[in-house]
Amino acid sequence: MTSPPEELHTHKIMSHPYYHRLLAAYVNCQKIGAPAEMAARLEEAGGCAMRGSGGMESGDPALDQFMEAYCEMLIKYEQELSKPLTEATLFLARIEHQFQALTAASACLSHSEGAAEDEQLKGELLKKYRGCLGSLKQELGKKKKGGKLPKEGRQKLLNWWTTHYIWPYPSEADKVALAESTGLEQKQINNWFINQRKRHWKPSFQHY
Incomplete structure (x- = not known):
């Protein structure tokens, strides 16, 4: 019995030597910004899907070009998605460092009671900024719309x-x-x- 065309096309893609690269790039895009548990599940699912697929030469130049171009596109997309999260992480690290430096300077100039108040203020401010991190990542993660090209x-x-x-x-x-x-x-x-x-x-x- 002849397989439907859709199944033949799917088999060609899954047996293509670039399929592992394609699947890995796709999983990496999905992992960006995901919780650690979800990222681990995606990694495991991708590994399972890779076993038993890929490795055969396609013999089809058009499919080879398509797979190579799609892999490249996903890799670049992953890089673009990673930038906002990296910026958000660096921003939060700078804020925490500034608060730590401010607290250390205040502790040297204040009595123990004043230092305790500064510590409390520091904790409240850090809590406030951590609470805003989620929205900050969302804002930075939005694709920036550039102006119209000339x-x-x-x-x-x-x-x-x-x-x-x-x-x-x-x-x-x-x-x-x-x-x-x-x-x-x-x-x-x-x-x-x-x-x-x-x-x-x-x-x-x-x-x-």
């Missing part, structure tokens, strides 16, 4: 997109050239292509 630069990106629509993934050399011709930063160019592919690209091998 019309001329956006048109040059669209021209490149139209010319390379079959495979709209610019190489590093392409990105450098686009940055020079448009005056945009490579980060802006990367984000534009990610959004453009998500909204407007339908690859011919999208069912693999």
